[in-house]
Amino acid sequence: MTSKTETPxxxxxxxxxxxxxxxxxxxxxxxxxxxxxxxISPALEEETAGWIQLGSVGxxxxxxxxxxxxxxxxxxxxxxxxxxxxxxxTTDDGENYKAISNVCTHLGCHVRWDEDQEAYICPCHxxxxxxxGQVLHGPPPRPLDExxxxxxxxxxxxxxx
Amino acid sequence: MSDKGAWLEERAGWxxxxxxxxxxxxxxxxxxxxxxxASLVVCINQGITGILLTFYYVPSPDQAWASxxxxxxxxxxxxxxxxxxxxxSSLLVILVVLHMVRVFIMGAFKYPREITWITGVVxxxxxxxxxxxxxxxxxxxxxxWATTVGTRIASVTPVIGDFxxxxxxxxxxxxVLTLTRFYGVHVWVLPAILLIFLGVHLYLIxxxxxxxxxxxxx
Numbered sequence: 001m002t003s004k005t006e007t008p009x010x011x012x013x014x015x016x017x018x019x020x021x022x023x024x025x026x027x028x029x030x031x032x033x034x035x036x037x038x039x040i041s042p043a044l045e046e047e048t049a050g051w052i053q054l055g056s057v058g059x060x061x062x063x064x065x066x067x068x069x070x071x072x073x074x075x076x077x078x079x080x081x082x083x084x085x086x087x088x089x090t091t092d093d094g095e096n097y098k099a100i101s102n103v104c105t106h107l108g109c110h111v112r113w114d115e116d117q118e119a120y121i122c123p124c125h126x127x128x129x130x131x132x133g134q135v136l137h138g139p140p141p142r143p144l145d146e147x148x149x150x151x152x153x154x155x156x157x158x159x160x161x
Numbered sequence: 162m163s164d165k166g167a168w169l170e171e172r173a174g175w176x177x178x179x180x181x182x183x184x185x186x187x188x189x190x191x192x193x194x195x196x197x198x199a200s201l202v203v204c205i206n207q208g209i210t211g212i213l214l215t216f217y218y219v220p221s222p223d224q225a226w227a228s229x230x231x232x233x234x235x236x237x238x239x240x241x242x243x244x245x246x247x248x249x250s251s252l253l254v255i256l257v258v259l260h261m262v263r264v265f266i267m268g269a270f271k272y273p274r275e276i277t278w279i280t281g282v283v284x285x286x287x288x289x290x291x292x293x294x295x296x297x298x299x300x301x302x303x304x305x306w307a308t309t310v311g312t313r314i315a316s317v318t319p320v321i322g323d324f325x326x327x328x329x330x331x332x333x334x335x336x337v338l339t340l341t342r343f344y345g346v347h348v349w350v351l352p353a354i355l356l357i358f359l360g361v362h363l364y365l366i367x368x369x370x371x372x373x374x375x376x377x378x379x
Contacts, residue, residue, distance in 0.1 A: 034238035035213055041237035077217070078227035 042077065051150070051157040052085060057097060058154060065090045065113045065120075065131060067102070068156070085160055087147050088113060088120070090131060099147040099158055100133045106140040120144065181367060188373035193267075196260035197366070203253045204359070207291070210246040211348065218298065220344035222337050225300035250292055257288050269372040277365040280358045287355050294347040300340060308343070309335055 010018070054068040065088035074083040088100045102110050102120075109124035119136055120129040127138025134143050148159040170176050217236065219228045232239040261281065264270055270278035297308040312335075316326035331338025 031209060034241050035209070037237040038213055038239055038242050039216060041239070044237075078224065078231040 049159055052160050054085075054087065054089070054099075054149075054156045054158050056154055057089070057091075057151060057156050060089055060091055060094075060097070062094060063090070063092055063131065065100070067113070068099075072160075085158065086110065087158060089149075089156060097149060097151060097156065098132070099149045099156070101145040101147055103145065104140060105142050105144060106138070111144065185367060185370065187371055190371070190374060193259075193263045194371065196256055196263055200253060200256045200260050201359075201363075203249050203256055204355075206245060206249045207253060208352070210242050210249065213242050214246060215348065220298065220341050222300060222340055225298065225340060229299045229301075250295060253288055254292055257285050261285060267372065267374055271372075273369055274365070274372065277362060277369065280362040280365070283358050284355070284362060287351055287358065291347065291351050291355075294343045294351065297340065297343045298347065305335060308339065312339075 050072075052070055052072055054070055060066045067086055067088055069084065069086045071082040071084045073080060075081075086102045088102055089097055090100065091097045100120075102112070104111050104122040104124065104127060106122065106125055106127055109122050111120040111122045111127070111129065113119075114121045117128065118131065120131075120133070121127070122129075122138065122140070125139050127140045128136040129140070129144050130136055132143070133146065150157050166176075214232065217228050217232050217239075219225060229243070232243050234240070264278065264281070293311060296311075297304045312326055312329045315329055316322040318325055327333065329339070329342075330336070331342050
């Protein structure tokens, strides 16, 4: 430690320093790898998407978004609970329907359709989207997400999970 | 000393601490003198794996067992992490007791190391406290009945026995109140006390040095 010998050979003290560091490194790795895997494990699970029934298309007026709410059972970790979905469904001809997510593309707050302003308003940072989900003003980086839907026997189904 | 070492030394003065802690002189001893260090290593293992277990464990009667089951059977490395904590706890009790036996037989508790011995006794009791409180947390049949029996043993204490039982259980019987207080004691109260006594224990070991094995005939 205090004076270094010029001889290149490894002396007893150096040998132990190297050996202890190596063993310590192996033990630390032996903790680190399981610990990281253990912590990130739930993040690696893929959510499976399925068709979720939202409701009947019969009551949707033209050019006025209707909020459909539904929930599906979902097991998270060891808890079986409900996951809620809310989507706005619009139509301008009574035949073609469009479903728009109510999750603001800025930071994930829920937007609501405002009749007076004729816009989706996000309460968090004063963002507004038009009826098609396009950004009118505010910080959102992109339009509201459009959901994948299909109509079957007058019922509307959404792909989600 | 390397440039980085000098840079750090000038600002933090780490060299004196490093030399005091790791480069101190020790007498010629045998392998039984590593039991204290082994206890410390397993103790650190309990800390690391215990902190990791709190990422998922829920101290609630309706979720405790399910969360432990999830850790054990569904999480990556969950069985390993829990296993290290489970087996580590038994190993720690064994190591701490053997360490104490070594200190006792070698007479290492004598002047000037009495305080090291006393703090060591407290650390042994704390280890047993960890074991007792941790045993309930999986909230399975073994945990439930072991704690029923364990707390009932405390209730035979003269005069205050019944009161003691209720304090430990948080009421007459085992309930959510028992589980949450055992959890609080296991992860907050005991670790806090442990750190204090372990700090004093280790300080005194470094301050006084370890004792040499007694010579024959002395």
